[in-house]
Amino acid sequence: MMKYLQKIGKSLMLPVAVLPAAGILYGIGYWIDPSGWGANSVLAAFFIKAASAIIDQIPILFAIGVSVGMAKDHDGTSALAGLVSFLMITTLLSSGAVAMYKGVDVSEVPAAFSKISNAFIGILAGVIGSSCYNRFKDTKLPDWLAFFSGKRCVAIVTAGASIITAAILYFVWPLIFAALVAFGTAIIGLGPVGSGIYAMLNRALIPLGLHHALNAVFWFDTAGINDLGLFWSGADGAVKGVTGQYMTGFFPVMMFGLPAGALAMYHTAKDTKKKEAAALLMAGALASFFTGITEPLEFAFMFMAPGLYLVHAALTGVSAIICTLLPFRIGFNFSAGLVDWILSFKAPMAVNPWILIPIGLVFGVIYYVIFRIVILKFDLKTPGRADDEEEDEGAVLANDDFTSIASLVLAGLGGKENIKELDYCATRIRAEINDYTQVDEKAIKKAGVAGIIRPSKTTVQVIVGPKVQFVHDELKKML
Known part of the structure; x- marks a missing residue:
């Protein structure tokens, strides 16, 4: 079950990757007309409306993205x-439809059905679509129904499954x-403490891939909070000084805290391993600072030093509490990096974005000091502190020789015959294997x-970084 939930979380990275486009468009529109939010400028309104075309359709993007991501061959x-x-689900369970079933006025329909088009339902629809595809894409029907054989029957079966699902829902x-x-x-009732609990759980659930489900409650309109959408749109329900509280606290951590933690890990690395550690930590720190993509850095120590990762999760919660208490609100469309910080300056619900600088610098110092003390005190095996091993040789990602890298990874995974399924997420190659004894980790590290x-015994994840797609594409060719 956990493995299945992780796969759903990974699949969500595809639609989430669309959000930066909305962030850029919103940012341009609000810079052109920061006071009227498009009302005083046709050009600004054009950009803002273009951005809302993405943000307002998050549930549909989730349905499509999850369905494609969980399909075994990612077929359209x-x-x-x-x-x-x-x-089908959203139409069958719309307020008007439910009112007709019940024979009552729309105003008497439970409020839940007015929110049926949400991220949760989008994810559920994606799971239904991909499950039906994986199960029925090779179905062979009698000659008189042959036209509907194979992939043509998938949508029909999906429709039937969706009707049953709608009846249950x-x-x-x-x-x-x-x-x-x-x-x-x-x-919400816990105020700043609630923001801190949410932020801490957000980080703590990343290893399990379950943080996306939590985000759907607070960032999108699943439960009426819609922190992300309201921050950028300023629509009804947005409250200046409140909206954005479930995003703001991540910025000091992702732009300053984690990079400072990476510096602490570098300074505590063994002298003979500093160069090797620097390459990994610097790339992760830059990704975290500029884009808010933290996986490359977090996965570098998450499993090597889980205690340190829990410290990181707790510090994220502290950051959220402090930021919520201050007259300070910024938001993101993709993640809490430099790009989204700049774009959010003119967002309707932004409050004193400049406060990030002093807070971020303080958190940078806190992260560095605490990480360094904890690493040395408990002798944690962070990058550059693991037991000495024979120096790895082979392809280096910085050379962009993806064919060579893929060849080494494939050999280390046991060759083509040992791979049942291959996939990737934002930073990782994910392989389902037949025989775990055939996996040679040292050979993979040479890449x-x-x-x-x-x-697990049947799963191997290779942390590649932001260039993972190109390595994955080469691997697919080899397979």
């Missing part, structure tokens, strides 16, 4: 199935919605990758 037919599922969704609202309300994770 799966995307169609996910979209069919989403459209007719009774279950109001309960789920009430639970989500109760959880979100409880966190210059950041690390290797083996969650």
